[in-house]
Amino acid sequence: MSLTANVHQSIEVAMYQQSVERVTPGAVLGRTIIGPDGTPLLRAGAVLSAAYLRSLRSRGYKTVYVRDGLADDVVPDDLVSQRVRTTISDHISGAFAQVALVACERGIGQGTMDDAERQLGQETLPVDDGDALMAQLYADVEQLITELLESDTVAGLESLRSHNEYTFQHSVDVAIIGVLLGKQLRMPRTRLRDLALGCLLHDLGKVYIDQAILDKPGALDEAEFELIQQHPRMGFELIRRLPVASMLPAHVAYQHHERQNGRGYPRGLIGGSPVGARVVDEQIGSRQMLLIAEIGAVADVYSALAADRPYRSALTPDAIITTMSEMAGPHLNRDLVRTLRQLVPAFPVGRWIEVTGGEFRGCRGIVTDLHLADLEHPQVRLHIGADGEALRDPVELDTRRAHDLTLRCLQAHESPTDEQMVVLEIA
Ligand SMILES: [Fe+2]
Ligand SMILES: [Fe+2]
Structure with missing residues (x-):
């Protein structure tokens, strides 16, 4: 079914995206807003009173969909339902918290990365109910892949989100974009699993970094930047000590800040374009980035540019496409950026x-x-x-x-x- 048919067959509501700052009290909410606990915060059809708008602002929501008769047949699609997105984000948040607890008990994060590796030991991390936690994340990965494989539409990745939950929403977005790219490359499902799990956990190494540094509005000083640069390896060391079936997800975390030209961090690996046979088979251990890590890097940049951050506003979808096209080659895998351009619209419906x-x-x-x-x-x-x-x-x-x-x-x-x-x- 074409997207056109899909949009026209589901004429139900009228809506377009509007900044919370600009919504006039009395406007009608076009799409339900899901709160951080997965339950609806405000349902579609609600009249947005001044008090509701104040509350949304204080919770960090920047935009809402409103209905007012301007675009009666416009129905923006969701790639993944808000419910699934929120549930997974919630589980990721739990996993990060559990891992942070173990780290805190062992005093990890004070010294060098080599110290941290020693302190972690070679055993599986004693995360409370670690097996159940990973089983839940694997179930989430299956659900995400199934929803994305079944969807035949292309939609913007803009969801109604609060920046207060940035890291976890970002993790889910990276997994969604990663799986979309893998799907387009006809990657086998087993590899999509490793890719999705790696994307969900790619920033796990940030659990040791002070939130004030992660959210710092200005430029980072040298010491802060050195600390930030440790998170890919820290993520790798943590994920490989979780009950994960393959080493590939850990390598997605390890390599997601590497660049095609060898100027990324932490190891200065180089890119391995073209994509070709690497879709089904590739070896860990060369100086080249793995394809699934290159996909993770593209998805990570897309999601970061699409989000409001304390130091800048979100880029518009067309500006993201332009920016990423400029990064294709030296920074990001050129083939993957080209594939992404066929998947995500520069001008999403409702915009x-x-x-x-x-x-x-x-x-x-x-x-x-x-x-x-x-x-x-x-x-x-x-x-x-x-x-x-x-x-x-x-x-x-x-x-x-x-x-x-x-x-x-x-x-x-x-x-x-x-x-x-x-x-x-x-x-
Ligand atoms: Fe990162
Ligand atoms: Fe990231």
Whole structure:
């Protein structure tokens, strides 16, 4: 089934993405917000009162989907249900906490990495109910892979998330993007499992780093940067001491900050492009990055750029694609970035865009549909004219056919003003 058919067959709600800062009290919530414990915080259809909006802001939510009649047939898809995403994120958070506890008991993190390796010993980590914990993560991996293998749609990876839960949401996002890439490369399921688990745990080594350093708004000093650079090896040392069936997930953690040109850390491995036979068979132990680690690196960068961080706002989806295309070659595997561009839209459904070149230059509207074969040229509906006034009759535009037309996504805080939307509704 094509994405177009999928979108058109599920006409239920009207919504588009709006910055929480810009939502006028009284607007209707378009999509249920799931809280950190996995239960709904606020259900779709709720009227967003000033108190609700204040509460969402204080919990770190930056955007919500609202309904107000502007885009009645626009239904953004979720790649993985919010429920599954939240459950896995919750389990990851538990695993990190358990591992941190063992580390704290042994005083790990004070000395060098070699000290830490000695303190950890060669035994399996005495994590409370470690087998049950890993069984749960393997079950999560199966569910994630099954959902992604069954899905035939391409959707933005934007979920309604709070930055307070960054590390765990990030881990799930990296696993989702990693599995999507592996699926596209026709990777066997056993290898997808190693990839997904490695992605979920890739930043486990950060459990020893002070949260204040991880969230530091400014540049890191030399000592802080040295500490940050230890997390891939620390992650490797920890994962290989968990009851994990293969060494590959530990290597995803070890190698996820390596670069194609050998200038990454911690070991300065080089990239192994092209992808080819490495999809099914490759050996650990060379100076080359493993393919699943190269996938992890691409997914890690995508997820990091897509998230709000204390030191910068999230990049828009089109800016992420541009940035990653610039990184392809020296930093990221070129083939994998090309594959990613076929999977994630630069202009996701439900997003506000501005026409930056061609006949409709300066007009603003909402992405209403995607074309699977050409994700960078979506279907859009223009609502606001180049003069900033609401158009009496919105313009439906297939941007594949509009000559010289270029687009950019609006930042959440740039959405057209609420006054303009009111004018439109009255018209
Ligand atoms: Fe990392
Ligand atoms: Fe990461």
